[in-house]
Amino acid sequence: MGRSGDERLINPRYSLSYQLMSILLIIGIILILIVFSALYLNNSRSLENEFIISQNYTEQSLKTSVRLLEETLFIYDAAYEPSLKRATNEFYQEFNSTGYEPEKLDLQVLKSKIKKDLSSQVDLYVINDEGVIIKSTDESEIGLDFKKYPKFYDNLTAIRLGNSYVSDTIVKAIGSGEFRKYGYHPTPDHHYILELSLDVDDQIKKLNLSSFSTISNTYTQNVPGIKSVFVFEKLALYNNDPIAGLQYSDNYLVPYTEWDDRLQYLNQTFKTKGSIYVKVPGTTQYRKYIYVSSPETTGPSFSELGQVIEITYDMQNLRNHQKNAFLTYLMGAICCIILVILVAFGVTRYITHPIDQIVADIEIISDGSYDHPISHTHGFEFGRLEASIGKMVRRLKDDIISIRQKSEDLDRELGQRVATEELLRTANRKLNLLSSITRHDILNQLSVMTGALDLLSEENNSQYLIGIIQRSVTNVHKQISFTKLYEQMGSHQPIWQRMADMVIHAREGISLHGVKIEDNTGSLEIYADQMVNRAIFNLFENAVRHGGEVSCITLDFTSIGKEGILVISDDGYGVPVGEKEKIFNRGYGSNTGLGLFLVREILHITGMTIKENGAAGSGGRFEIHIPEGAWRTSDDETP
Numbered sequence: 001m002g003r004s005g006d007e008r009l010i011n012p013r014y015s016l017s018y019q020l021m022s023i024l025l026i027i028g029i030i031l032i033l034i035v036f037s038a039l040y041l042n043n044s045r046s047l048e049n050e051f052i053i054s055q056n057y058t059e060q061s062l063k064t065s066v067r068l069l070e071e072t073l074f075i076y077d078a079a080y081e082p083s084l085k086r087a088t089n090e091f092y093q094e095f096n097s098t099g100y101e102p103e104k105l106d107l108q109v110l111k112s113k114i115k116k117d118l119s120s121q122v123d124l125y126v127i128n129d130e131g132v133i134i135k136s137t138d139e140s141e142i143g144l145d146f147k148k149y150p151k152f153y154d155n156l157t158a159i160r161l162g163n164s165y166v167s168d169t170i171v172k173a174i175g176s177g178e179f180r181k182y183g184y185h186p187t188p189d190h191h192y193i194l195e196l197s198l199d200v201d202d203q204i205k206k207l208n209l210s211s212f213s214t215i216s217n218t219y220t221q222n223v224p225g226i227k228s229v230f231v232f233e234k235l236a237l238y239n240n241d242p243i244a245g246l247q248y249s250d251n252y253l254v255p256y257t258e259w260d261d262r263l264q265y266l267n268q269t270f271k272t273k274g275s276i277y278v279k280v281p282g283t284t285q286y287r288k289y290i291y292v293s294s295p296e297t298t299g300p301s302f303s304e305l306g307q308v309i310e311i312t313y314d315m316q317n318l319r320n321h322q323k324n325a326f327l328t329y330l331m332g333a334i335c336c337i338i339l340v341i342l343v344a345f346g347v348t349r350y351i352t353h354p355i356d357q358i359v360a361d362i363e364i365i366s367d368g369s370y371d372h373p374i375s376h377t378h379g380f381e382f383g384r385l386e387a388s389i390g391k392m393v394r395r396l397k398d399d400i401i402s403i404r405q406k407s408e409d410l411d412r413e414l415g416q417r418v419a420t421e422e423l424l425r426t427a428n429r430k431l432n433l434l435s436s437i438t439r440h441d442i443l444n445q446l447s448v449m450t451g452a453l454d455l456l457s458e459e460n461n462s463q464y465l466i467g468i469i470q471r472s473v474t475n476v477h478k479q480i481s482f483t484k485l486y487e488q489m490g491s492h493q494p495i496w497q498r499m500a501d502m503v504i505h506a507r508e509g510i511s512l513h514g515v516k517i518e519d520n521t522g523s524l525e526i527y528a529d530q531m532v533n534r535a536i537f538n539l540f541e542n543a544v545r546h547g548g549e550v551s552c553i554t555l556d557f558t559s560i561g562k563e564g565i566l567v568i569s570d571d572g573y574g575v576p577v578g579e580k581e582k583i584f585n586r587g588y589g590s591n592t593g594l595g596l597f598l599v600r601e602i603l604h605i606t607g608m609t610i611k612e613n614g615a616a617g618s619g620g621r622f623e624i625h626i627p628e629g630a631w632r633t634s635d636d637e638t639p
Contacts, residue, residue, distance in 0.1 A: 017352030021344045028340035036333040043325045051225060051318050058223050059290055062309055065215045066231055066292045070307075073204070074295055077170045080120075080181045080198055087114045088165055088183035088196045091124060100189050102126045107137045114196075121199035129191050131156060155300035160186045160193045168299035170200060172233060179204045184300065212307070213251035220253050227285060227312040228254040232266055234304050242266060262310075265289050269308045284315040358385065365393055492530050494606050496632070499524040499566070503555065506537040515543070515550050521557040521566070523634035526626055529605040538595040539568050539622055547572030547620055564626035571619045580612045606630055 091110065098104035107124045115122050126135040131146040131153045146153045159166050168182040178201040185194045212231035219229050230252065232242060242262050246252070261278075269276050269289040276289040287310060294305035357375045364372045374389050499521040507517055517540070526532070543553050550572035558565050575583060582588050586597040603610055607627045614621030 017348045017356060020352060021348040024344035024347070025337075025340060028344070029337055032333050032336045032340070036329045036336075040326055040329040043329075044322050047318060047321050047325070051315075054223070054225065055313065058219060058226065059288070059309075059311065062215065062219060062229065062311070063290065063292050066212060066307055066309065067295070069212065069215070070305075071295050073170055076204075077181060080170075080200065081167060083118055084167060084181055084183045084196065084198055085165060087118060087122065087198075088167075088185050088194065090114055091194050091196050092165075092185045092187075095187060095192075095194055100187060100191070102135055102192060105135065107135060111137045118198065120203070123197050123199070125195035125197070127156065127160075127193040127195055129160060133195075149304060152300060152304050156184070156193060159184050159300060161190055162186055166298075166300065168301050169305070170204070171299075171301045171305070182301075212246075213253075217251075217253040225313055225315070225317055227314045228252075228310075229312075230256065230310045232308045232310065234270055234306055266308055266310075270306065273306075280312075284319055285312055286315070287312050358389070362389065494527055494529050496525045496527050497530075497532060499526065499555070499557075502533050502536045505533050506540050509537055510541050510544065512540075512544060515570075516552045518552060518554045521555050524557050524564075524566075525632050525634075526564075526566075526608075527606060527630040527632075528608065529602055531602050535599040535602040536568075538599050542595055543568075543570040543572060543620060549573070550619075559631075562628035564631035566624040566626060567621060568624070569614060569619055569621040574614050574616045574619050574621075575612050576616050583612065584610070 091114065094110055095102070095105060105126070107126075111122060111124055114124075123138045123141075124136065125133050125138075125141065127146070128134050133141050133144045136142050146156055163186065166184045168184070170179055170181045172179060178199060180197040180199055180201070182198075183196045186192075187194065216229035216231060220226055230246060232246060240263065242258065243256060246256065265276055265278060265287075266289065269291050273291045273293065275291065278287045278289070280286055290309045290311070292307045292309060294302070294307070296302070361372060361374045500519055500523075503517060503519045503521075540553060543550050547570050550570045553568065553570045556567045556569075558567075584596050584600045588597075600610055603624060607630065609625045610622060612620060612622055
């Protein structure tokens with residue numbers, strides 16, 4: 001085990017003194033933490049309960065205040081009922097006089113006539129059986145489609161199919177947002193609804209009725225922990241704008257600011273008619289949305305009434321009180337813990353000092369100083385421990401020396417065995433191949449020559465047969481030359497060789513027939529078998545012999561990561577897709593079939609690989625991958 005592994009065992013934190021002191025400290029600290037934690041939690045819960053009680057009371061009070069304002073508005077609503085009914089009936093009589101044809105109505109003239117008997121502004125509307133306002137004295141309302149408000153549209157349909165006048169409560173108009181009181185009367189043919197509205201916005205403002213902003217400001221100023229209060233009506237949903245649902249938004253003490261998802265939470269609260277809790281990210285604030293139902297009424301707008309109170313609570317004051325209480329109890333606990341530490345340290349130091357001396361000596365020995373003696377301590381038990389440790393250290397030292405010696409011997413033997421096995425594998429592979437070439441290829445050529453000699457004795461066509469014999473002799477010579485080259489592969493230590501020199505050597509040894517060689521490898525050197533010259537020569541010869549109409553052979557070099565890539569390409573016919581791997585097989589091709597096979601074998605000695613990846617018909621392209629450490633430029637160092 002190394003030094004880092006032993007450190008956990010010999011560190012003084014795990015000594016007997018540490019453990020004894022830790023036990024005393026743990027017991028004392030646990031008791032202290034239990035007492036002070038209980039005191040703090042009790043105090044914190046009391047603060048939170050007070051906040052929750054205040055919150056519940058505030059919310060109930062707000063709901064009551066909003067509902068009382070709504071009830072007050074309904075009481076005031078009754079004062080307009082007689083005049084609204086008379087005006088609506090007059091509108092009804094005028095429509096009947098046209099023969100139930102709304103296009104014959106002159107609403108502006110009728111408005112002026114009706115207005116004489118009223119103290120409020122008035123507007124007239126004609127709603128067809130599709131719920132759309134088709135005619136009105138307020139041109140901005142023409143085309144308003146009540147089918148967008150399904151429940152309200154259902155109520156209008158019931159009125160249209162009925163036979164009597166129906167009035168609505170004072171509500172905010174969908175388009176203008178002003179307070180109006182509406183009266184409805186179906187036409188005798190039940191195709192239309194005659195609607196008349198009284199503008200009571202100015203009267204309500206003068207009487208300060210339904211002033212939700214006043215209620216909100218009162219709670220914002222006087223209730224601790226409340227950041228803001230806003231009361232939204234359902235009109236906010238119809239206009240997709242929360243501020244449209246605020247009454248007198250400019251009168252709120254806290255300026256109204258829009259924030260993401262407010263409309264979503266308002267919509268959800270109106271839908272569920274409950275309450276929603278929303279945390280404000282990155283702050284100590286949270287918002288609560290509370291639904292307040294309106295007093296029951298028979299008006300068609302009842303389904304669209306109701307309010308949602310948005311209360312923003314700020315928990316910062318509560319958190320400050322809790323923090324102060326925590327700091328107070330924490331200081332008390334720290335003082336008690338310091339006292340316990342002092343007492344525990346004094347007791348454990350007195351008891352465990354002799355053990356600390358032995359542990360220090362063992363730590364020195366574990367670092368490799370096996371001759372370091374164990375210090376003498378007082379006491380019979382410690383004397384026995386000293387003798388036992390000394391005996392163990394001596395035996396451990398002898399064992400370590402023995403193990404190291406055996407390990408070195410095994411490493412040396414293993415290295416020799418691996419090298420020997422590799423040499424045997426290489427030798428066997430070469431012998432097998434040479435045997436195959438010698439036995440098979442040469443015997444084939446001798447058979448040809450023998451057959452030709454037999455025919456020569458019988459036929460007169462001697463020149464033809466002599467040519468066959470001469471070609472066979474040439475092939476035998478090539479086979480024997482190949483075995484000599486193959487035998488030399490790997491027989492010498494690889495060396496660093498300059499690519500430019502190899503190109504020059506190969507150019508001088510081959511008949512190029514006018515083919516240009518362009519070397520772009522610069523100062524590249526590769527670490528390879530000494531026969532790598534032969535590999536470059538064979539690649540050039542292959543391009544000239546089999547490449548077709550080759551005019552230029554190009555050498556390029558690049559690197560990807562730590563791997564080098566040498567590319568030898570030409571502008572000839574290229575290699576068909578199905579032959580890109582076969583061309584490296586021994587015996588494949590129109591000549592001896594050994595050239596590219598020998599190239600791959602030579603490169604393989606130092607871990608290089610070769611493949612042909614050119615496009616057929618666009619020239620040959622041989623890509624040689626050179627492993628890390630087997631290539632360099634003039635600025636690199638030899639590995």
